[in-house]
Amino acid sequence: MTTVREIHVAVGVIFREGKVLIARRPDHVHQGGLLEFPGGKVEAGETVQQALVREIFEETGLRIAPEALEPVIEVRHDYGDKRVFLDVWEASSAEGIPEGREGQKVRWVEVGKLADSDFPAANRPIIRALRLPRxxxxxxxxxxxxxxxxxxxxxxxxxxxxxxxxxxxxxxxxxxxxxxxxxxxxxxxxxxxxxxxxxxxxxxxxxxxxxxxxxxxxxxxxxxxxxxxxxxxxxxxxxxxxxxxxxxxxxxxxxxxxxxxxxxxxxxxxxxxxxxxxxxxxxxxxxxxxxxxxxxxxxxxxxxxxxxxxxxxxxxxxx
Incomplete structure (x- = not known):
């Protein structure tokens, strides 16, 4: 039996004026065409904060200080062909104007308008967490x-x-x-x-x-x-x-x-x-x-x- 390795993914929820930054996944990748929050794999030797700072800058050009990140939720999800551990953090301050540096479309969206069906299944708890009060x-x-x-x-x-x-x-x-x-x-x-x-x-x-x-x-x-x-x-x-x-x-x-x-x-x-x-x-x-x-x-x-x-x-x- 082949063991499916769990992939540790750092996910960034970036707030600006009551909206969050989302991107559309390229069609050719896993769960292609769906929306996602910016982020990526945590590399060996990196903390999740270091990975988020790096990934968000590489993907969008935004600069975030590691100390500005706060934990949101941890989600483990098994897609059958792939298992992911989403380590989700949020930031309310990010410098710069976001752009899709990897060819993806990025935009700001109100939290109340985030729809489950537009995101990979593993993102459902993230959307719930963003909508719920403290x-x-x-x-x-x-x-x-x-x-x-x-x-x-x-x-x-x-x-x-x-x-x-x-x-x-x-x-x-x-x-x-x-x-x-x-x-x-x-x-x-x-x-x-x-x-x-x-x-x-x-x-x-x-x-x-x-x-x-x-x-x-x-x-x-x-x-x-x-x-x-x-x-x-x-x-x-x-x-x-x-x-x-x-x-x-x-x-x-x-x-x-x-x-x-x-x-x-x-x-x-x-x-x-x-x-x-x-x-x-x-x-x-x-x-x-x-x-x-x-x-x-x-x-x-x-x-x-x-x-x-x-x-x-x-x-x-x-x-």
Whole structure:
């Protein structure tokens, strides 16, 4: 049996005025004709930052300082005839005017207009990571539905998250549905995207939501993605096995924790940042760190390969 060697590829996401630089792959190469982010193979003896600085200059003429690069995501993908490890980094400062020095067409594109079908399959998690915010706000406890709505309104106005999860496992299905209807109205009015927590049927009731977050006991019941690609799909994970299952479901992102001990899970020890980093490296999807974290922990989560942090305390009003 022939072993297919994994190719380490440095990928650069270059931002300028809210847009990212993309190029079209030449027709004669692997995945030819599709779009790609600039970058190339990491050569022996190079760091990924050195490879990106070299490749981006060779391909586009742009100059980037190695210290300006920040990690985005690591993606491993098997095309059958080729296995790639995409080591993705971003930069918001690059000197020069880009040009296709290898005959490729280059242009700036808004992140919201990046389409999966225009890129090789391995790029799907990259596009998700670029579209997702650094913080994932989760609703906390409240003394009844009316108090829930009052606290939600307060949190939306004071914290202004981009993405919010309506999590209320203590409520009955009917009460949660009532709360979801009112919460969706508030989130839309405040330009906040709302994720629902529970079974896929919730999206049939509330198609205006942006997606569904499956708790693990729901996720384990499915073997294929249970919602259409028009919606985001998230999964709560706590182990490598659960992450593998979420990947099988083609989750757009996951939450992983607890990283630190939390009052909501007394007696449960946190996995720590080192274990979090190990699990993220093997995940291939955007991962939010969860458990005992606050907004200042975003930098640590990012340095460990995570998308950012998810949680309640950093935005939800205390009762």
């Amino acid at each position: 913080q994932y706000a989760i609703t906390g406890a409240a003394a009844g539905v009316e108090a829930y709505l009052e606290q939600l309104e307060q949190a939306l106005h004071s914290a202004g998250p981009e993405l919010c999860l309506l999590r209320a496992p203590e409520l009955s299905d009917d009460t949660y549905a009532q709360l979801a209807a009112w919460s969706l109205e508030s989130c839309i009015a405040n330009n906040v995207k709302l994720m629902l927590h529970g079974a896929p049927s919730l999206l049939e009731q509330f198609p205006g939501a942006c997606g569904l977050h499956l708790p693990w006991h729901q996720a384990r019941q499915h073997s294929v993605r249970p919602v259409s690609g028009d919606y985001l799909l998230a999964v709560s994970c706590h182990s490598a096995e659960e992450i593998a299952h979420a990947t099988q479901l083609q989750a757009d992102f996951i939450t992983l924790g607890p990283v630190r001990p939390t009052p909501s899970h007394p007696g449960a020890s946190g996995m720590g940042w080192n274990r979090f980093q190990e699990l993220v490296a093997a995940s291939g999807v955007p991962v939010y760190a969860l458990g005992g974290l606050s907004l200042p922990d975003i930098a640590e989560a990012r340095s460990r390969g995570g998308q950012g942090v998810a949680g309640i305390s950093f935005w939800w009003p205390s009762t």
